Amino acid sequence: MLRDDALVWRLLSTRAAAFAYVAFLALSAFALLLVIAGKDPWQAYVDTLVYVFGNAYGFSELLVRMTPLLFTALAVALPARIGLINVGGEGQLYMGAWLATAGELALQEHSAFVLLPALTVLGFVGGGLWALLPAILRALRLVNETISTLLLNYVAPLIVSYFIFGPWRSPESSSYPQSPAFVDAARLPTLFYSRVHVGLIFALLCLALYAVIVSRTRFGLEMRAIGGNPPAAQRLGIPVSRYILTVMFIAGGAAGLAGMAEVAAIQGRLVSELSPGYGFIGFLVSWLAGTSATGIVAMSFLFAVLSSVGDMLQITQGLPYAVINILLAGILFIVLGRRPVASVAR
Amino acid sequence: MNAALVLGVLASAIASGTSLLYATLGEIVGERAGIVNLGLEGIMLIGAASGFAATAMTGNPFLGVTAAALAGAAANLIFAYLVVGRQANQLATGLTLMFFGLGLSALIGRPFVGTLIAGLPKLRILGLGSMGDPLTAYDGLVYLVVPTAILIWWLLFRTTWGLGLRAVGESPVAAVAAGLRPGRLQYQALAIAGLLGGIAGAHLSLALTLTWEEGMTAGRGFIAIALVIFAKWNPLWAIAGALLFGAAESLQLQLQAAGADVSPFIMNMIPYLLTLLVLIVWGWSRQAAAPAALGRNFVGVE
Numbered sequence: 052m053l054r055d056d057a058l059v060w061r062l063l064s065t066r067a068a069a070f071a072y073v074a075f076l077a078l079s080a081f082a083l084l085l086v087i088a089g090k091d092p093w094q095a096y097v098d099t100l101v102y103v104f105g106n107a108y109g110f111s112e113l114l115v116r117m118t119p120l121l122f123t124a125l126a127v128a129l130p131a132r133i134g135l136i137n138v139g140g141e142g143q144l145y146m147g148a149w150l151a152t153a154g155e156l157a158l159q160e161h162s163a164f165v166l167l168p169a170l171t172v173l174g175f176v177g178g179g180l181w182a183l184l185p186a187i188l189r190a191l192r193l194v195n196e197t198i199s200t201l202l203l204n205y206v207a208p209l210i211v212s213y214f215i216f217g218p219w220r221s222p223e224s225s226s227y228p229q230s231p232a233f234v235d236a237a238r239l240p241t242l243f244y245s246r247v248h249v250g251l252i253f254a255l256l257c258l259a260l261y262a263v264i265v266s267r268t269r270f271g272l273e274m275r276a277i278g279g280n281p282p283a284a285q286r287l288g289i290p291v292s293r294y295i296l297t298v299m300f301i302a303g304g305a306a307g308l309a310g311m312a313e314v315a316a317i318q319g320r321l322v323s324e325l326s327p328g329y330g331f332i333g334f335l336v337s338w339l340a341g342t343s344a345t346g347i348v349a350m351s352f353l354f355a356v357l358s359s360v361g362d363m364l365q366i367t368q369g370l371p372y373a374v375i376n377i378l379l380a381g382i383l384f385i386v387l388g389r390r391p392v393a394s395v396a397r
Numbered sequence: 398m399n400a401a402l403v404l405g406v407l408a409s410a411i412a413s414g415t416s417l418l419y420a421t422l423g424e425i426v427g428e429r430a431g432i433v434n435l436g437l438e439g440i441m442l443i444g445a446a447s448g449f450a451a452t453a454m455t456g457n458p459f460l461g462v463t464a465a466a467l468a469g470a471a472a473n474l475i476f477a478y479l480v481v482g483r484q485a486n487q488l489a490t491g492l493t494l495m496f497f498g499l500g501l502s503a504l505i506g507r508p509f510v511g512t513l514i515a516g517l518p519k520l521r522i523l524g525l526g527s528m529g530d531p532l533t534a535y536d537g538l539v540y541l542v543v544p545t546a547i548l549i550w551w552l553l554f555r556t557t558w559g560l561g562l563r564a565v566g567e568s569p570v571a572a573v574a575a576g577l578r579p580g581r582l583q584y585q586a587l588a589i590a591g592l593l594g595g596i597a598g599a600h601l602s603l604a605l606t607l608t609w610e611e612g613m614t615a616g617r618g619f620i621a622i623a624l625v626i627f628a629k630w631n632p633l634w635a636i637a638g639a640l641l642f643g644a645a646e647s648l649q650l651q652l653q654a655a656g657a658d659v660s661p662f663i664m665n666m667i668p669y670l671l672t673l674l675v676l677i678v679w680g681w682s683r684q685a686a687a688p689a690a691l692g693r694n695f696v697g698v699e
Contacts, residue, residue, distance in 0.1 A: 084504070088504055088507075136488055138492060188676075188677060188680070191680075192680065193676070193677050193680030193681060194673070194676045194677055194680050197435070197488055198619065198622060198623060198676065199673060199676070201435075201616075201619050202616065202619055202620075202623070202669045202672055202673050203669070203673075204616075205615065205616040205619075205666075205669045206666050206669050206670065209662045209663075209665050209666050210662070210666075212662045213660050213662035213663060216660075216662065217660060331496065334492065335493070335496065338489055369507075370503075370504065370507060371503040371504075371507055371611055373499055373500055373503035373611055373612070374500050374503050374504045374507075375500065376496040376497065376499045376500030376503075377497060377500035377501055377504065378500070379496060379500075380493045380494070380496040380497035380500060381497070383489070383493045383496075384475070384479065384490075384493055384497070387479055387483070387485035387486065387489060387490050387493065388478070388479050388483045388485060389483075
């Protein structure tokens with residue numbers, strides 16, 4: 052037992068060392084690019100570290116940002132287990148938020164004991180149904196799920212915009228359309244007097260459940276069989292199509308929960324700019340983590356730190372937040388180049 | 398629907414289909430060599446931003462188009478190095494390239510937000526109609542796009558180089574046996590794809606919007622990838638596909654301009670839903686036109 056622990060730690064430390072090296076390379080390259088653009092990357096890095104680790108509030112904001120990434124990374128990792136590439140986390144997040152908002156508007160007279168479970172289920176179902184359409188098209192062998200989930204990402208925010216500019220528009224919002232504020236009973240409880248909410252704990256529980264399912268149950272084993280060789284799995288009598296539908300529904304549901312948590316905890320209403328690309332960043336997180344649950348937690352935390360650099364660049368140096376994508380993509384470029392023939396998805 | 402509306406839709410379908418067609422042609426060249434590039438969206442963004450920046454700084458839109466093409470090719474060579482040189486997963490690398498392009502274009506375009514440019518000059522080659530008649534006043538890139546499609550078709554289907562490229566896309570092992578170098582051909586294909594993707598982005602910012610806006614391609618790169626399937630990997634069919642999608646996009650603009658009582662958000666969904674619909678119909682008819690080795694990495698022969 053003791054030996055196993057030592058082995059695990061050695062593995063972790065070499066992995067951590069390898070990753071630190073990759074992060075160092077990417078941060079250096081990104082810094083060089085910012086210098087060329089006439090900015091001060093060193094200042095941004097130092098500002099970020101001071102802000103994020105300098106006081107409890109900054110650190111709590113890190114956990115706030117990490118929460119949706121845990122959900123959206125799970126939404127990518129689960130389908131990857133059976134060889135599906137779900138790049139639709141962004142759209143699924145929006146639809147989860149949308150259906151949760153519909154629930155809040157319909158049930159707002161009820162108590163928190165009714166509202167919170169109802170909104171959670173609705174957020175899950177909203178994202179799940181949005182992922183089910185690509186899953187059906189894939190199961191019928193009509194359209195590849197990568198391209199269909201990508202396309203639907205552009206449709207979901209338009210649906211949200213239609214509702215908050217139209218039927219759900221709050222009378223108080225004149226210049227910046229949004230839905231009416233959620234009633235207090237529909238707001239997710241927060242922790243430690245910060246914006247950290249129970250969604251974080253829920254996300255960690257979901258990831259733990261995911262880890263158990265993929266490693267200790269028949270479902271996990273059959274998923275591995277499908278991921279390894281779908282025709283062989285089919286011949287073994289594993290219902291491949293049913294797995295595609297179920298897995299994509301659950302994955303979309305996870306991303307939908309991220310959206311539900313954003314409206315019910317952070318925003319307190321449905322807004323059009325709900326996510327700064329959480330669905331997409333979740334894809335990068337899951338790829339770097341190799342779909343492992345602990346890896347997802349570690350990478351989500353790291354990407355939360357890195358995307359705080361984006362905030363700093365925006366606030367102090369007037370750069371668009373999207374610039375941080377260069378750094379995040381750079382890390383994945385290096386990893387993709389170092390690890391030929393990745394085994395997660397094909 | 399009256400004649401003016403139809404004419405307006407057609408005229409702006411040609412204008413907005415041009416960018417899609419350049420992008421689709423580039424993707425066709427890459428996919429014929431066996432490589433799916435989901436990063437086309439990022440390449441277009443880099444092209445749009447660098448083309449706009451170069452035009453705003455020099456005042457010369459032709460330099461802008463050149464800069465966009467070169468930037469697109471350079472970015473696509475990063476992708477080529479990873480998928481050809483390092484055998485990285487094509488889908489994941491392509492999506493990463495999209496994020497890279499999103500970020501890089503935001504950085505390049507930042508100083509030019511709100512800048513206005515004159516854009517590509519309108520040429521009246523056909524010599525018909527009056528000044529400002531939309532059908533007879535297009536920029537040079539519009540006139541060049543169909544000849545480009547024919548050129549790409551000729552290169553792919555009527556030259557030895559194109560035969561080799563397609564052989565690599567069908568069976569790299571057979572290509573090696575025939576004395577070809579798959580890696581080199583794939584690099585060449587992706588460089589051309591990058592050039593065309595960059596031009597596609599430049600046409601958006603230098604001829605259509607005349608401004609830079611973050612993420613302005615709005616998924617056109619992904620629509621172009623779907624168009625490749627629609628066109629059965631044939632550059633000439635791509636002309637029809639681009640015109641159809643250009644029409645979908647311009648119909649929505651024309652209806653809004655005509656004051657139709659439909660939410661703009663619903664209208665904006667049309668191109669994406671139409672793309673999905675086309676893919677479903679194509680999937681139904683089971684076209685087996687895709688290059689056989691598409692998306693697989695060639696790791697060499699023993």
